Amino acid sequence: MAFLELKNIKKSYYLGKDEFPVLNGIDLSFDKGEFVSILGESGGGKSTLMNIIGGLDRNFEGQVNINNDKLDHKQEKKLDVYRRETIGYIFQSFNLINYQTNLENVETSLNMTTLSASERKERAKALLNKVGLAEHINKYPSQLSGGQKQRVAIARALASDPDIMIADEPTGALDSVNTTEVLELLKQIAQEGKLVIVVTHSQAVAEYGTRILHMADGKIDEERFLKDAFMVPVDTDRLKSRPLKAASIWDMAFDHLKYKKLQNFLIVLGSAIGVFSVILFLGLGNGIKGYIADQVDSLVNPNYQSVVRNTTKDKKASAAERMQASRQAMATDYASTVMDSAMLQRLENIKGVDKVHAGGVFNNAVFTYGQVKSQPVQLQSWTPQFSEKTIKNGRQAKDGEVLIDREYAKKIQSNYKELIGKTIAFTYMAFDSENKPVLVSTSAKISGITDGGQSGALFIQKWSTIQKDLKKYHAVSDANYVSVEINDTKAVKATMKRINHLQSNGMQTFAGISMDDILSTVNTITSLATYVLAAIAGISLVVSAIMIIVTTYMSVSERTREIGVLRALGARSKDIRGLFTNEALLMGIISAVLGIVMAYIAQNVMNVALNSLIHFSIVQISIGNVIFAVIISLIIALIASFVPSRRAAKLNTIDALAAD
Known part of the structure; x- marks a missing residue:
């Protein structure tokens, strides 16, 4: 029984409705140990017949039997296995992968076997030594002559230990010396018990084999036996095939990235800049939010919350809007903003409130020291809500004393710390019981220097001291502002909600806003700005994506023959898809790593540069930002x-192999 049988093989091409027959009922049989030459002019159907035998052409009529088993050309997966296990291809134009060394070219075929990495390398070296290229294993195809390239191609075709070796014009691009060497190698392969089928135009090449088949007009019109087939050795252990290893696909993708260094570096750099920008802006947003929280914590105790009397009837107004309305009412209807002892008691009775600290805030205060006047500022009473950190020099104000802001103190004299203990005069606006403005003019000893930071200037006295001056000028001395003590930090929001819901005569009594609410609003705005900036920075990622698309398309076009070779060697369509996908992913991974490194370097540089100014790490890149x-x-x-x-992955293998 013949090893390979072709039964009534017919094949036609169509141009519109016109049929052009190429194979007109081919019946042939081949055995192992034969060196069969198929001779004929161009257009006679030789290559089409080889594509059918090699499992590349699936659209034909007839039957192909291998070892008495029918080969189903309709099942792509079975054809992939057939090409891996049974077929070895030698091409006229060599079709070596240019970014791989000669050793790696041979290993590409071995990567579709069950051999270990070390076994694959040893077999590849042995095959290259067999074809006389032991000294060239680490060179690239571009460094070889035509004859040497063809020998690498033969070694690659032999690597997976196929039963059938198909050589399509293997000497067409070689001189006479290299032609003889290649034919000797093919003869040796046949002697080792394999079936060698050579397609050629050359009568001299055809005479080298054991049988000649002449094709014309899609038929075998002549058959000549030149010599007996070679003896087939007793069956030995065969290599077992398997699909192309995932690791091998990653290796090939990385090798091609290295081969196109400059082109791929520019794309990676563009993507890295996008990643860097996104991470940096997100880190900057984290830092700004952290800086704001730090500034607030340095000024305000989170267990003390601000509450004023509500003055608006708008039930839809937020707590912040009601508080703002109350501040404005101090200048027009002061009486509506003050809170008597009964109201303070109601506030203290609310669940969650531990204590109420009464106080006052007064606008249009003007401080005068010598000839140096301040701008109109606020004078307010000290409550435990203020952090001790707000006092930068000196101590809290006692009766008859005042804390003044550092920026104003600097205007008085450069060595402003020496002002502590000195007396300063100031005036501020208050109101009497009839809502008429009263100018309070007083003086106090400076007990310390404050720094309000981003929140503004701080001029602070004890509430009892302010009340004495108010009474002296017959102004209303009830509190217009209170600091509510809530010791349970977790209960702050719930307690403030109860305060804001308390009503009197159908109107909300108080307006209170916690620092958490303020920080939440500020952080929301900061986050929004950060995300907008990050999105703008992300445009460079979109640009890099377009570059990757263009590059991958170019890569597919440039490597069309490589795709055809890999398919001919038995690679699946999913392996081809994975090759290009992995290459793009590698670009993404390298870009991400480079972008992360750049972002952390920028973070360190910016934090060091700004540390002397704000004493805070303004860029804080988190693991979440990086991920x-x-x-x-x-x-x-x-x-x-x-x-x-x-x-x-969808390229036709035959068309891919024929690409320029």
Whole structure:
């Protein structure tokens, strides 16, 4: 029984409705140990017949039997296995992968076997030594002559230990010396018990084999036996095939990235800048929010919250809007803003409130020291809500004393610390019981220097001292502001909610806003600005995605023959898709790593540069920021590779091998 049988093989091409027959009922049989030459002019159907035997052409009529088993050309997966296990290809134009060394070219075929990495390397070296290229294993195809390239191709075709070796014009691009060497190698392969089928135009090449088949007009019109087939050795252990290893696909993708260094570096750099920008802006947002929280914590105790009397009837107004309305009412209807002892008691009775600290805030205060006057500022009473950190020099004000702001103190004299203990005069606006303005003019000893930071100037006295001056000028001395003590930090929001819901005569009594609410609002605005900036920075990622798409498309076009070779060696369509997808993902990974490194360097530089100014790390890149940027980078790379990689996977193998 013949090893390979072709039964009534017919094949036609169509141009519109016109049929052009190429194979007209081919019946042939081949055995192992034969060196069969198929001779004929161009257009006679030789290559089409080889494509059918090699499992590349699936659209034909007839039957192909291998070892008495029918080969079903309709099942792509079975054809992939058939090409891996049974067929070895030698091409006229060599079709070596240019970014791989000669050793790696041979290993590409071995990567579709169950051999270990070390076994694959040893077999590849042995095969290259067999074809006389032991000294060239680490060179690239571009460094070899035509004859040497063809010998690498033969070693690659032999690597997976196939039963059938198909050589399509293997000497067409070689001189006479290299032609003889290649034919000797093919003869040796046949002597080792394999079936060698050579397609050629050359009668001299054809005479080298054991049988000649002449084709014309799609038929075998002549058959000549030149010599007996070679003896087939007793069966030995065969290599077991398997699909192309995932690690091998990653290796090939990385090798191609290295081969196109400059082009890929520019794309990676563009993507890295996008990743860097996104991470940096997110880190900057974290730092700004942290800085604001730090500034607030340095000024305000979070267990003390501000409450004023509500003056608006608008039930839809927020706590912040009601508080603002109360502040404005102090200048027009002061009586509506003050809180008597009964109201303070109601406030203290609310669940969650531990204590109420009465106080006052007065506008248009003007401080005068010598000839130096301050701008109109606020004078307010000291409550435990203020952090001790607000006092930068000196101590809290006692009766008859005042704390003044550092910026104003600097205007008085450069050595402003020496002002402590000195007396300063100031005036501020208050109101009497008839809502008429009263100018309070007084003086006090400076007990310390404050720094309100971003919140503004701080001029502070004890409430009892302010009340004495108010009474002296017959002004209303009831509190217009209180600080509510809530010792349970977790209960702050709930307690403030109860305060804001308390009503008198159908109208909300108080307006209170916690620092958490203020920070939440500020952080929301900061986050929004951060995300907008990060999104703008992310445009560079979109640009890099377009670059990856273009590059991958170009790569598919440039490597069309490589795709055809890999398919001919038995690689699956999903392996081809994975090759280009992995290359794009590698770009994304390298870009992400480079972008992260750049972002951390920028973080350190900016924090060091600004530390002397704000004494705070203004850029705080979190692990979450890094993970987010990496994921976005990989997703963009994956999406960018989607269409080109699928285009590569769907390429017709025969067309790919014929590409220029």
